[in-house]
Amino acid sequence: MPSTYQPPVATMRFLLEHVLDFDAQMAALPGLEEVTSELAAEVLTMAGRMCAERLAPLNLPGDAAGTQLVDGQVVTAPGFADAYAEFVEAGWPGLAGDPEYGGQGLPRTVQIMLDEMVSAANLSFGLFPGLTRGAAEALAAHGSNDLKATYLGKLVTGEWCGAMALTEASAGTDLGLLRTRAEPREDGSYAVTGTKIFISSGDQDFGNNIVHLVLARLPDAPAGVKGISLFLVPKFLPGAAGAFDERNAMSVGALEHKMGIHAQPTCVMNYDGATGWLVGEAGRGLNAMFTMMNAERLFVGIQGLGLADAATQNAVAYARERLQGRASDGRPGTVPIIAHADVRKMLLSCRAFVEPARALAAWTAIRMDVSDHHPDAQVRAAAAADVALLTPVIKAAFTDFGFETTVQAQQVFGGHGYIHEAGMEQFVRDARITQIYEGTNGVQAMDLVSRKVTLDGGAPLRSYLAAITVDLDRADGELAGHELVIAMRRALTMLEEASDTVAAAAGEADALGAAATEYLNLFALVSLGWMWVRILKAAPALEDARLQDTYKALAGYYAAYVLPRAALHAARIAAGPATVMALDEALF
Template sequence: MPSYTAPVNDIQFVLHALLDASRQDIPGYDELDAGFTAAVLEEAGKIAGNVLAPLNAVGDREGCRLDNGVVRTPAGFGQAFKEMKQGGWTALDCDPAYGGQGMPVLLGTAVGELFSGANQAFTMYQGLTHGAYTAIHTHGTEAQKAKWLPKMVSCDWTGTMNLTEPHCGTDLGLMRTRAVPQEDGSYRVTGQKIFISAGDHDLAQNIVHLVLAKIPGSPEGIKGVSLFIVPKFLVDDTGRLGARNGVSVGKLEEKMGIHGNATCVMNFDEAEGYLLGAPHKGMRAMFTMMNEARLGVAMQGLAQAEAAYQNAAAYAKERLQGRAVPLPANPNGPADPLIVHPDIRRNLMDQKSFVEGARAFLLWGASLIDRSHRSGDAEAEGLVSLLTPVLKGFLTDKGLEMCVQAQQVFGGHGYIEASGMSQFVRDARITQIYEGANGVQALDLVGRKLTQDGSRHVTAFFELAQDFIRDSEGDVGLEADFLDPLARAIVDLQAATMFFMQDGMTNPNAALAGSYDFMHLFGHTCLGLMWARMAKAARENLAACTGDAAFLEAKLATGRYYMARQLPATALHLARIRSGAEPVMSLPADAF
């Protein structure tokens, strides 16, 4: 069975050597000194490794079952959920006014990676609740917040998001679910939603569904959508649970992965619901939840790649196959370990360099969210809005790819369920699809985010990266290995941006056809920036004789690999973008 060890040292390096968290001028960051974050991460790591990871295969094997209208979770999930609640982990970065601990999103994201890496399906129950909490916290009335949030922060009640219907996925303007207003101010919600993660389960006393629906007479399309709070059990004014609402599970979906999480068809039959936010402004409220969820899904892509990489690296050190060239590395044994072979090293270095670069990118994104929310920094908000589709799309695409590469290290044993490697692949696959499929992320990036606010935010990214290069000039080792490759990647990204600005206006299909490549070009550039910044921090620590020298040297070697072997992909993506729409659109539809 696969194992999982929390990568505390690497997270600590990102938090303190790269981001210098405790010295940031973001309110609350002064508490994030190295001793405090280490203590939190080590405790979270114990739960991840000792409680959640052993249940990962159990959840995959047993799945959930529908029993007389109630979804039963796999063995051990209930006790593990109690431990998460008792430890206060569900409330880590929630508002203290509702029982939260008030920690920054940065720390919540770092801890979330550990839980997701250990058991993605399990962690989704609390992760979805956090997203619903955020939507109510942002858009709810004071009465709604007082009624729903304390129990959601503690996860005594959990939350969901209900968007997709059988006939519409991304195109939510086609939805048919209706919410009819009542004299008492409530609504009667009727319709069916599908693919609802954690739609029902036996882990919590109540489930608070956030449901998109249309009020009769509302505007056509997406402009007529509203958001409603629809609980599984009704709640009176004192907070006590009452009668069962008109909410039921139609079926459980049989899925490729995340078997331990209940993916439900939800039926709403005259269910009592309460408007969240303004009428016809449901997408504004839902996107509050969706944007948080997209950062969380990016985290899942990274977390599954980390877990798979750990097991592949361990196997490569133990499994004896073939002989090293030109001399045996294990002359007294029957063969050498896999890790001596250059192609295995390439495979593992692909994984390691992605995981560590992606972690830095993710946590930098989380710090931008904190700067936006805690400091009211509009520039940080604009930048993280631009980067959100890159984080979600690139980290999940590459995360799955790295899980497949980790499986490949095991050869035929990776294809056998006993090794457990296929679960990482199967669980990672959904991350490319939910919370907005990655093709949609790419379209959002090129079609909306790139030109948002007069392209101010992409310009700010270029300035940030170029300022870093200028400030770091003079360090010969850094220049040759990191700054020069980064500068070339930035030139490629600028050229692609200019192509869209010029050709995209006259030929929209040219922009749309190149959007996916642009998302990956941008993602590689962001990881290149992260690796250059980490290399600078590692070199400074080595020069000052602070930190673990072996760890820092490994960090530099891993970064050099990414810059030399992965970052040049920006030129490939640029060439594809410049080819325009013709190669993509020339074949008639009936020829497929």
Template sequence: MQVYQPPLRDMRFVLHELHGSDTLKDMKGLSEITPDLIDAVLEEAAKLVTEVLAPLNASGDTEGCTYENGVVRTPKGFKDAYRTYVEGGWNGIACDPEWGGQGLPASVTKLIEEMMCSANLAFGLYPGLTHGAYVALSHHAPQELKARFLPKMVEGTWSGTMCLTEPHCGTDLGLLRTRAEPQPDGSYAITGNKIFISAGEHDLTENIVHLVLARLPDAPKGIKGISLFLVPKFLPGPDGRPGMRNGVMCTGIEHKMGIHGSSTCQMSFDGATGWLVGEPHKGMRAMFSMMNSERLSVGTQGLGVGEAAYQSAVAYARERLQGRALSGAKHPDLPADPIIVHPDVRRTLMTMRAYNEGCRALAGWVSRNLDLMERSEDPEERRTAEDFTALMTPIVKALFTDLGFLNASLGMQVYGGHGYIRDHGMEQYVRDARIAMIYEGTNGIQALDLVGRKLPAHTGRYLRAFFHPVLDFIDAHLDHEVVGPLVGPLGKAFGALQLATGFIAEKGLRDPDEAGAAATEYLRLFGVVALGYMWARMAKVAAEKRVEPGADTAFYDAKIATARFYMDRLLPEAAALWGAIKAGKSSMMALDPAQF
């Protein structure tokens, strides 16, 4: 049986105590956001996901979506759940009040996203894609298109998609062939085929708004000739309601390894009416607004599944009786001890816990910078936040999804044979988590983005937003009673990251293959160090809070113990990663393609 309760205590710790939610009210549009209001919202979200979404996770996986004659039906219960979700106003919590949203900060909404991904990842993809489309339109669409489409999308009666991939091109979008022909009325006729379109067709909303990449007749070759178009399933009538069916059709759905409750569609556009979003031939600029939003959200998916897997594994480890503790029976009144007494099971659970809580803390740091980027009144603070967010986006996407899949696999290991069969639901987490490492740009692509774009940008300016606070923290806490022993290992790992950064910068200038060969290890190294920094900071906060009157000492002591585990058992990976990076490309590129 799948076990999940939103980790509200840890979420409050990250939001209020680690990152200081009391300063949110000083940002533009957040004057009424108080810690009490945030807690109330999180508690209501927790009720929604546990009472409405989580009960549909296993059944939705078993039933999956069905396709017949262009119509896609979601699993039983999804429509009612979506109606409850929309009627509760959850679809617009992160959207601008100008379009009917509630305007809550990313610091809060990303935690709600995590809950939804833990409870029912497949369901969460539908509103998740809509929000990504909302982001692209709100930043790049002309006002007339915003007024026609955004209120319905924020309300949740219309949904959104992102249509990039074509049968012959995935990451290399410069190869796409979908055409856009100008029409006399200022619209465009869109013709082409797209695949792997999440939520491309379904029965949850009355209309679906597709954002489609296509080429104009005069488009230059390659990625610089791509434009972005808004193509609705139904053309809005004069009253704003869905009218005539547009020339867009779902021609089939994919039969996937996981996320069965999410429809992944093959889409055909046959002279479909669409409207230009942004400037001609500048579609990737507009689409990247959506893609970057989605990449952070996909990272959250990894964390969400990893948390659900951890909680399920802990519940099983407490109940499953097998053998006796190596140091002697802990429960002599029982026929055997629960497996949670065994060191290797503890290693497994502590690894899952340390990665999940570290990722949640790092997600909170990135979310705070998303808020600063959008809402700070200080231009320099906004620029630093934008630099930090740009730098961390590929790291969050790749690291969190790698660790989410790892944690799901570790959870299955705790269950043993019972994890491999469907009865307990753990194997679903493994299947669901695996896709997150692939879509929205594979994790290898994220690594190339980090070393190829983010590191050299503005002569390394992005790095300062991370390196400076980490170095300042290390220097300030070397002699701290609790944090000092943690800062030592962190300092060594951070030193390895600095050396690796210089190595890649130097080698990559002479030979781009050297940077590419080091990219995946470098991203992992960066992520491991970032989690180490988060754990050192969390340990400091916990040490200060645990001595206050009425403190939740058990919670804070667990934080400090988990921080020590991370530094002892997981952070040492940094040394191995630096060793692999130093090895260079030679052995990796030695074989001729025919020798593989």
């Protein structure tokens, strides 16, 4: 039984229209006034079809085939090049791209819903357009007009691909250690020399140009992160006739052998005096890269969500079909395993994560759209602060919970889940990278407690918590006494107290480090609970009473079985760093 994927477009539309007030919010944004949840649903229906019919069928074969390096050229899995060409032809890479550069100018909110479906269907594939978009964003924000004129349009439409070349063997999280060098030439270009590892989409055989954004040091650069600059280094340079047909001095040193995303070429890249151009100011490379990285981090969180949903859908389907054991209610004969409480719990915990995660991702994306487009600078700033606050939470929690979800979904399959052909073990292996790349989840947690919590003196955090409080206070009628609201009040208090603890520890690296992951998890649990409150509040708008029942039951499960984790993280934060730092480094 190969895995299947049903695009969750109806759910997405419900979230936009009834839970997140999408239409009214877009109406306030110049350039997006006409975008409605109806339009979004139409676009996403087409996108969903492409994901389910074109990308999902390539996922399992792509995992088996992997990528090859043949005579220095990456050969992608069968079907990937054609699928990419169709993807570009249909205009999907530029969905939220700048119309001035060939994009369709739709909101980021629609983009992240597309991202979720692409990731669910085929993560290895999704990284090609994903990294291309990241490169386009960095170039749009920091590139010179000349560079933009030449490269930006091709990246926005996806005609050319992008890659981010940051990591080196001894410089991962700590980019200050990187050694790649860029020597200025007389014509204003630079000769870039060095070796980068873990370069997703570093090369492929799609027959197009690949624009690498490479972090490197100028000859006179200071040590550490302040000596790092960003360079645009294309695979093909313009030749004598003006066409981009001259190979740059860069090559794939090797393809990494990875746990998952086998159909994604993760390259060791050698730059041997490759020609590049400075993007943004010298010494400000990390800053330019972070423009790209923040959007990428949200995208990675969405990948965790997408894989979790795909795995969950398959687990539910299997649990309905697989006959083992007897019913608890005395029905005669063998029953589908979905009848067993233990199996139901696994499925419930999967769905209790996926539904509010999708809502929280969309909430955050709407804040991005507001921060990009709102006419009022103060409104834009407040929205941008929300995005900054939520970015590490979504990246880390969605990928940690997403990985756990794929593992639970695999477990539902029993022994069959361990077999390649069922597709479940691939979800687990693919999900595992999302906890690691674009900054490990530990790094995200440190970002949250050491920078985001104290941003603007803590104002964005306070306003975020206040928004949750408002929704809890407004939970009236049947909802007022709902166990979710009661449990959420307790959990919110824990988060408020933990926020004070973390804010008070500002500058104390050990205290922050010990609290970081716990605080991020607590933050995420409360945020997902908040979305459940909003979903329940909106549920009466659903015509299908059975769907209302479903949300009610899932939210009830979240309150009873998931949200109690908040107290665990609060207890660990209260425990402080003493026991974490007690053991001598030599004695581990």
